[in-house]
Amino acid sequence: MKISVVGTGYVGLVTGACFADAGHDVLCIDNDPKKIKMLHNGFMPIYEPGLDAIVERNVKLGRLKFSTCIKEGTEFAPVIFIAVGTPPGVGGEANMTYVEQVGRQVAENMTEYRLLVEKSTVPAQTSEYLKRTVLKYLRADTDFDVASNPEFLREGTAIEDATHPDRIVVGVDSDRAADLLEEIYRPILEKGGGAFLRMSVTSAELAKHASNSFLAMKISYINAVARICELAGADVEQVAKGMGLDPRIGPRFLNAGVGYGGSCFPKDVDAFVRLADALGCEFTLLKEVQNINKSQREYVMKKIKQELWVVQDKKVAIFGLAFKPETDDVREAPSLYFVPKLQEMKAKLTAWDPVAESKFKEIHPDLDCVQDLYECAKDADLLLILTEWSEVKNMDLQKLKNVMASPVIVDGRNIFHPEEIRSLGFTYHSVGRN
Ligand SMILES: NC(=O)c1ccc[n+]([C@@H]2O[C@H](COP(=O)([O-])OP(=O)(O)OC[C@H]3O[C@@H](n4cnc5c(N)ncnc54)[C@H](O)[C@@H]3O)[C@@H](O)[C@H]2O)c1
Known part of the structure; x- marks a missing residue:
């Protein structure tokens, strides 16, 4: 099938490349000429493991x-996926400017039936606005449909998620739209992709916000439990294990740490809260999820301050700038809280991240970054860990201790075993395990 994907970012490029790899003819569109030029020249505008090979292969195949x-x-193409950004607006609600723009431009250029598919994460009822927009700007006398097909991929494992999804949620209000989407996903479903769930458009839109908010809630829940563990003298990892083997709970997203970040959870929880408010139903549970997440960073910062006492002129090494390993995405990453806070307190900072340095420097060009872990930690008074990259997990701890001015670690990801690392002579602070 022929498919157009508008918005060639983390979601659009992965979606387009994976559809092409499944045998479809795909045109990826972006209004950022720099991005398109890079892709024409064979360069990836984002870091996502395995993506470059798929793009290269399918470009060669035409x-x-x-x-x-x-x-x-x-x-x-008859089917146009909208995968543009839906960043937070002024009040925290999803900013629909880019989605509206695409709807308008498609309508102006449409001469025959088109199916517009919301791949971007959008608030429930967006399809109604999108339909109104298309009707307003449509020049030709033609039919169209709007469907919702929310994306559940995770950065870092996006290719696997897109090619072997656990579910494909499709919100449609016509059989024609459902058939087109089923045809597009057929090769993926045939290769063992999960359930194809057909539902109403509004339900599909809401399923995405409800999923992300639920996962954020799990993270805030375990972080709140972690604080109680510290006060009660329990170990949150053991508590999480005791919880997670219950299939009703599940072990994932029960890792205590600095809280959730990234381009999705913070903005999607916020948008869901605003949507509920706008519908006249205050979502107090999610507001508390947000409060816990915000205070979790402050909680870790307090550990740094208590340890250093005077922060000014202390050298702090930071491992991890992106919001998680295997991505260069720094949107809403915890580092964006810690770096300016520590700079305000006049700490001397050096950071390490294998792929996110240049994206982070677009925001904080003044941050000193090095590409070697031990060089980064050299002469440091404290090491702040904000990532689970395997390079960090597998560090030579003796070598690390030898290069640091003072072997102190504040571990915002709980990657080391407290007793083991303390036995090597480190002062070690983690979350919920002291
Ligand atoms: N990143 C993720 O892990 C993820 C996962 C699931 C869902 N989502 C959702 O998918 C959507 C896209 O996220 P992303 O991370 O890919 O964003 P992104 O910022 O990486 O990409 C969006 C792209 O859209 C382009 N764009 C904006 N307006 C345009 C227009 N009018 N015409 C053409 N291109 C335009 C931008 O230039 C940009 O390249 C968001 O709604 C997001 O919430 C993201």
């Missing part, structure tokens, strides 16, 4: 093309 022209995208 199944994956790139363009900045939405008119071309509208003419190219």
Whole structure:
């Protein structure tokens, strides 16, 4: 099938590349000419393991093309996926400017039936606004549908998630739209992709916000438990294990730490809270999830301050700038809280991240970064761990101790065993395990 994908970011590029790899003819569109130029020249605008090989293969096969022209995208395919950003607006609600723009531009260029698919994470009832927009700007006398197909991929494992999804949620209000989407996903379903769930458009939109908010809630829950563990003298890892083997709870997303970040959870929880408010139903549970997440960073910062006493002129090494390993995405990463806070207190900072340095420097060009863990930790008075990259987990701890001015670790990801690392002579603070 022919497919257009508008928005060639983390979701759009992965989606487009994986659809092409499944045998479809895909045109990826982005209004950022720099991004499209990079792709035309064979460079990836983002870091995502395995993506470059899939893009290269499908470009060579002629199944994956790139363009900045939405008119071309509208003419190219009967199905147009919208994968543009939905960042937080002024009040925290999802900013729908880019989605609206695409709806308008597609409508203006549409001369025959088109199916517009919301791949971006959007608030419930967006499809109604999108339909109104298309009707307003439509020039030709033609039919169209709007569907919702929320994306559940995770950065870092996006290719596996897109090619072997546990569920494909499809919100449609016509059989024609359902058939088109089923045809697109057929190769993925045939290779063992999970359930194909057909539902109403509003339910599909809501399923995405409800899923992300639930996962964020799990993280805030275990972080709240972690604080109680510290006060009660329990170990949150053991508590989480005791909880997680219950299949009703499950072990994942029960890792205590600095709280959730990234381009999705913070903004999606916020948007869901705002949507509930707008519908006249205050979602107090989610507001508390947000409060816990915000205070969790402050909680870890308190550990740093207590340890250093005077922060000014102390050298602090930071491992991890992206919001998680295997991605260069720094949106809402914990580092964006710790770096400016520590700079305000006049600490001397050096950071390490194998792939996110340049994206982080677009925001904080003044941060000193090095590409070697031990060089980064050299002469440090404290090491702050904000990542689970395997390089950090597998560090030579004796070598680390030897290069640091003072062997102190504040571990915001709980990656080391407290007793083991203390037996090596480190002062070690983690979350919920003291
Ligand atoms: N990143 C994730 O892990 C993830 C996972 C699931 C869902 N989502 C959702 O998917 C959506 C996209 O997220 P992302 O991380 O890929 O964002 P992104 O910022 O990486 O990519 C969005 C792209 O859209 C382009 N764009 C904006 N307006 C455009 C327009 N009018 N025409 C053409 N291109 C336009 C931008 O230039 C950018 O390249 C968001 O709604 C997000 O919440 C993201």
